[in-house]
Amino acid sequence: MPDTALPLTILAPQQFASDNYAGICPEAWNAMHEANAGSVPAYGDDPWTQRAADALRDLFEHEAEVFFAFNGTAANSMALASLCQSYHSVICSATAHVETDECGAPEFFSNGSKLLVAASTDGKLTPDAIRAMATSRSDIHFPKPRAVTITQPTETGLVYTIDEVKAIAAVCLELGLRLHMDGARFANACAALNCAPADITWKAGVDVLCFGGTKNGMGVGEAILFFDRGLAQDFDYRCKQAGQLASKMRFLAAPWLGMIKDGAWLRNGHHANACARRLADKISGLPEIEPIFAVQANAVFLKAPESVLDALRAKGWRFYTFIGGGARLMFAWDADPARVDQLAADIKNASESK
Ligand SMILES: *Cc1c(COP(=O)(O)O)cnc(C)c1O
DSSP states (O other): OOOOOOOOOOOOOOOOOOOOOOOOOOHHHHHHHHHHHOOOOOOOOSSSHHHHHHHHHHHTTTTOOOESSSSHHHHHHHHHHHHHTTTEEEEEEEHHHHHHHSSTHHHHHTSSSSEEEEESSSSSHHHHHHHHHSOOOOOOTOOOEEEEESSSSSSSSOOOOOHHHHHHHHHHHHTTTTTEEEETHHHHHHHHHHOOOGGGGGGGTOOOEEEETTTTTOOEEEEEEEGGGGGGGTTHHHHTTTTTTOOTTHHHHHHHHHHHTTTTHHHHHHHHHHHHHHHHHHTTTTTEEEESSSSSSSSSEOOOOHHHHHHHHHHTTOOOTTTTEEEEEOOOOOOHHHEEEEEEHHHHHHHOOO
């Protein structure tokens, strides 16, 4: 038998190419471990799922309908599909994950509801852009606008303030549009704004939230919260049909309990945001290097000369350049400040020896 054990060198130095590079945080891991005791009913009919849904309702101070899905693409797609008929459309920003990174899943799961990409310079939607798109046509040849989706924080690392969400919700209300929030990094937004989850969701006019657990420190799983409970009608069937009903649901649900119980979800958000801030502060003032977008959550988009980016790559740093052309650096619950400092030092060196 060959030795199939992976060499320990697989534990390479920490990278910040994606917040999905991180492992599972202890609170989520321990909750899985606890839930592993004994046998309980399947398909969500178990105490863990009940308790996790209740914990989310407590956290949001709302009797929301709560569902659990495996990932964000499914959560977003099913949520949007529940807001739309096939002839409807969903207004989103040009950088929206639903538009650029879900392989057409929102259209697929909604049987054809079209995404309408509204003008946006920095990834944020504005009430004006929504209004312009929603009122551009009203004839029968155009897919009828029915929903708006905003990402909080945005794919560009910007945070909608409470007032910005409210202003978008007001336009939605006026134009008969439902408001969906892609909260893949929702915890980072709450940490950045220092606000309660309710303040940027139902209290601000959001109808349905996809709350990301994975990027927050869980191994897998997103929660879908319907604040307008009527919109959740038959959503359980939609989950099952989409292959998103976990048979051993307790393992998808229990980590939420672990995350919420003593505030790990928010701690993780604060830590990740602080690491992004740390990097931004350490490299501020370097010539020809600056953040492309304001650093408000857990992302730093680095605008730098190509020679600097190449030097960083040569040093072994990994990063994506698909948004804005600069290096995207994402920080998660496990980001090691010493490693952040190392990255800052390497950026400084690369900039000086350019
Ligand atoms: C990561 C992410 C998702 C979810 O992606 P999955 O890979 O499907 O889990 C959704 N929206 C945004 C903005 C994301 O960054």
